[in-house]
Amino acid sequence: MRILGIETSCDDTGAAIVDGAGSVLANRVSSQTELHRPYGGVVPELASRAHIETVDPLTRLCLDDAGLNLSGVDAVAVTYTPGLAGCLLVGVSYAKALAYALGKPLIGVNHLEAHIYTSALGVAPENHPPFPHLSLLVSGGHTTLYRVDGWTKQTPLGSTRDDAAGEAFDKVAKLLGLGFPGGPAIQKRANGYEGEWIEFTRPMMHHGYDFSFSGLKTAVMNEIRGRTLSEDEITQVTASFQRAAIDVLVTKTLRAARDFGLNHITLVGGVSANTPLREELTRRAAEQGCIAYLPDRKYAMDNGAMIAGLAHHYLAEGKVSSLALNAVA
Numbered sequence: 001m002r003i004l005g006i007e008t009s010c011d012d013t014g015a016a017i018v019d020g021a022g023s024v025l026a027n028r029v030s031s032q033t034e035l036h037r038p039y040g041g042v043v044p045e046l047a048s049r050a051h052i053e054t055v056d057p058l059t060r061l062c063l064d065d066a067g068l069n070l071s072g073v074d075a076v077a078v079t080y081t082p083g084l085a086g087c088l089l090v091g092v093s094y095a096k097a098l099a100y101a102l103g104k105p106l107i108g109v110n111h112l113e114a115h116i117y118t119s120a121l122g123v124a125p126e127n128h129p130p131f132p133h134l135s136l137l138v139s140g141g142h143t144t145l146y147r148v149d150g151w152t153k154q155t156p157l158g159s160t161r162d163d164a165a166g167e168a169f170d171k172v173a174k175l176l177g178l179g180f181p182g183g184p185a186i187q188k189r190a191n192g193y194e195g196e197w198i199e200f201t202r203p204m205m206h207h208g209y210d211f212s213f214s215g216l217k218t219a220v221m222n223e224i225r226g227r228t229l230s231e232d233e234i235t236q237v238t239a240s241f242q243r244a245a246i247d248v249l250v251t252k253t254l255r256a257a258r259d260f261g262l263n264h265i266t267l268v269g270g271v272s273a274n275t276p277l278r279e280e281l282t283r284r285a286a287e288q289g290c291i292a293y294l295p296d297r298k299y300a301m302d303n304g305a306m307i308a309g310l311a312h313h314y315l316a317e318g319k320v321s322s323l324a325l326n327a328v329a
Contacts, residue, residue: 004073005308008091009083009111011042013054015062016304026065027305030054040174048086055094077311080108081328088327107311108321114306117151118295119266121309129293134262136253139269140166143211145256151313158209166271168213172220172241176234186238193239200244209256246277250284257290266293273300
């Protein structure tokens with residue numbers, strides 16, 4: 001069983017083919033970073049137009065990589081929710097057309113469930129996190145803690161009340177003139193900083209499992225308002241912000257792990273590629289007697305492999321979509 005996965009929920013076009021054993025036969029991602037960089041963020045209309053131009057040639061490159069033609073695909077999977085409406089519609093329309101023309105099953109996949117699945121993607125079954133486990137999904141649009149009882153059975157325990165962590169990284173980077181995307185720019189600028197720290201606020205740090213990053217972003221804004229920062233001061237602000245954000249993410253995650261008796265923790269989503277976050281969670285989890293599972297960085301960002309991989313589990317449970325499938329923003 002070979003499933004073709006299509007991902008167009010935001011600004012990356014993804015196509016991949018994953019077989020029934022979980023092996024990734026092909027995985028291609030086309031980034032739109034340079035397209036959106038002049039605007040300091042994703043412009044939805046430009047993103048959807050770029051998907052239209054890219055999705056078919058990218059899919060054909062994947063087929064070539066896997067040594068297949070379209071008739072060798074057994075099902076077509078696609079992200080249908082959540083995401084930007086225009087972007088989702090491109091992928092859903094394309095996948096529906098393929099499934100109809102080929103006479104193959106269509107599988108609509110939840111983007112967030114697919115991110116959670118990346119902790120098993122490309123990993124031998126014996127090294128998968130056991131069920132139940134705790135998953136921290138942290139990205140540009142989402143910051144949520146889940147109890148995971150199966151790859152299609154997740155229960156949210158807490159989520160952001162305002163900005164997602166990745167969104168806060170992007171906005172702070174923009175405030176400091178570091179460019180887009182903000183996460184990699186901040187990590188690069190903060191790397192190796194050993195000076196005096198600015199003790200930024202850690203919103204909602206001491207209770208519950210929900211997150212809030214708007215206050216932290218505002219604290220940075222207040223810190224730099226009316227000042228012309230030197231290069232050293234920009235580095236100090238950047239490193240201190242990243243440290244505060246990571247502290248919140250790790251502390252809340254470990255609190256949930258302790259309170260719910262979950263000793264296995266997965267870190268997924270685009271921000272899971274952040275090296276200091278990966279290191280801090282791994283270290284502090286071990287101190288608490290927990291094991292952290294980190295997906296390969298190539299699967300941290302949006303990609304088609306996570307859609308195709310999870311689609312195998314959907315199919316096993318009979319979760320096949322009709323051609324009435326629509327995008328849900």
